[in-house]
Amino acid sequence: MDHRFIAARDGVSLQVAATVDGPDVVVLSGGPGCVHYLADESLAPRGFRAWFPDPRGVGRSGGGGHDLATAIADVEDIRRELGLETWLVLGHSWGSDLAVRYALDHPDRVSGVVGVAGRGLQYDRFWSAEYERLQHTEDVFDIDFVPEVHEALKASFRGWIHEPELFRALADSPVPMRFVAAAEDIRPSWPLRQLAELVPSARFSEVPGVVHNFWSTDPPVWVATVTAACAELTRAVAAQGAKG
Numbered sequence: 001m002d003h004r005f006i007a008a009r010d011g012v013s014l015q016v017a018a019t020v021d022g023p024d025v026v027v028l029s030g031g032p033g034c035v036h037y038l039a040d041e042s043l044a045p046r047g048f049r050a051w052f053p054d055p056r057g058v059g060r061s062g063g064g065g066h067d068l069a070t071a072i073a074d075v076e077d078i079r080r081e082l083g084l085e086t087w088l089v090l091g092h093s094w095g096s097d098l099a100v101r102y103a104l105d106h107p108d109r110v111s112g113v114v115g116v117a118g119r120g121l122q123y124d125r126f127w128s129a130e131y132e133r134l135q136h137t138e139d140v141f142d143i144d145f146v147p148e149v150h151e152a153l154k155a156s157f158r159g160w161i162h163e164p165e166l167f168r169a170l171a172d173s174p175v176p177m178r179f180v181a182a183a184e185d186i187r188p189s190w191p192l193r194q195l196a197e198l199v200p201s202a203r204f205s206e207v208p209g210v211v212h213n214f215w216s217t218d219p220p221v222w223v224a225t226v227t228a229a230c231a232e233l234t235r236a237v238a239a240q241g242a243k244g
Contacts, residue, residue, distance in 0.1 A: 001041055001052075005060075006081045008074050014053060015060035016078055022048040023234055024084050026075060030093030032157075033149035035059050038092060043215055045090065045227040053078055057149045065152035068160055072102050079109060088230055090114040092215065094153075096179070097121060100195070101160065103175040112233030113177040114226060117212050120191020121161045121170075127188050134186035141213055167198065176201040176236055178229045185212040201236075 002018045019041050025048045029036045036059060039052035056063035056074050075098075079087060086109050091099035096118025103110040119127075160166070179196045181189035183206050196204035207214065207225055215222040 001039075006078050008056070008063075008077045012056060012063040012074075013061065014056065014074055014078060016051055016053040018052070019044045019048075019050045023088065023230075024049050024051065024082075024086075025088040025090050025230055026051045026053065026079070028053075028075070028089065028091040028095030028098050029055075030091075030095050031055070031058075031145055031150060032071075032094045032098075032153035033058060033147070033151075034094075034143050034145040037143050038215060043219060043222060045230040046223065047227065048088070048230055050090075051078070051082070051087070055149065058146050064146075065148040067152060067156035068098070068101055069156075071098060071153065072105050075102055076106055076109065085109075086111045088112045088114065088233060090116070090226055090230060091118065092116045093118060093212065096192075097157070100170075100177070103177065104169050104173060107173060107175050110175050111237045112230075113175060114180065114229040114233065115177065115192070115195075116180045116226065116229075117182050117185055117187065117214075118179070118192060119187065120195060121166065122191050123158055123161065124191075127191065130188050131186055138186050138212065139217070141216065170195070170198050171200070173199050174201070175199075176233055178202070178233060179204045180225060180229060181206045182210045182212050182214050183208045184210055187212060 005013045017039050027050050029038045036052050044050035054061040089099040096115030099113045103113045177199050179192040193204050196202045210218050
């Protein structure tokens with residue numbers, strides 16, 4: 001993969017890796033504050049040029065703890081410095097929720113969102129209770145993360161989802177979105193189903209027989225899933241452009 005460093009608007013150096021040529025998709029991994037565990041050419045959607053940015057303060061990117069607005073600004077700085085007009089956004093887990101925020105803040109720069117196994121825009125105690133009840137059944141994945149970044153982004157996320165205009169913005173969003181749940185995930189999927197009903201050009205689907213981190217447990221299924229979702233959005237955007 002190609003590796004390069006890009007300067008954010010405040011001068012912080014952000015590391016981003018990329019695969020081969022094709023329609024552009026930025027891939028956001030989970031956490032928050034985890035190393036980019038999806039930054040592997042074998043996990044990229046086929047036929048696309050995938051960009052894997054290390055989050056600020058994580059991996060080879062500079063900086064430290066930061067809020068959601070800064071995380072979004074970093075993704076946008078990378079897009080601008082790469083000279084890309086628009087790109088797809090593919091996120092897993094926390095990255096799915098970050099992708100939604102990016103699409104709301106920069107709808108003219110996001111051609112589509114693929115959100116896989118996200119938490120959804122909620123901090124519901126019943127959701128959390130179900131997750132905690134089953135947490136002991138989930139395989140442990142040893143993924144490095146930066147606690148300072150993790151805690152700062154969690155706090156900022158809670159503030160964002162309580163903003164009064166959030167659901168109005170979702171209902172008005174022009175960005176096509178695809179929300180995908182892992183059928184064996186211990187995280188309840190109802191928040192993703194609600195997002196798919198709320199966003200006008202969104203759909204929900206479920207991948208049978210896989211767990212939350214199926215990028216690791218079932219890599220071929222992961223690749224097939226994200227490839228199909230990205231290709232579907234690309235076709236939809238092209239068809240809409242042809243009509244317009």
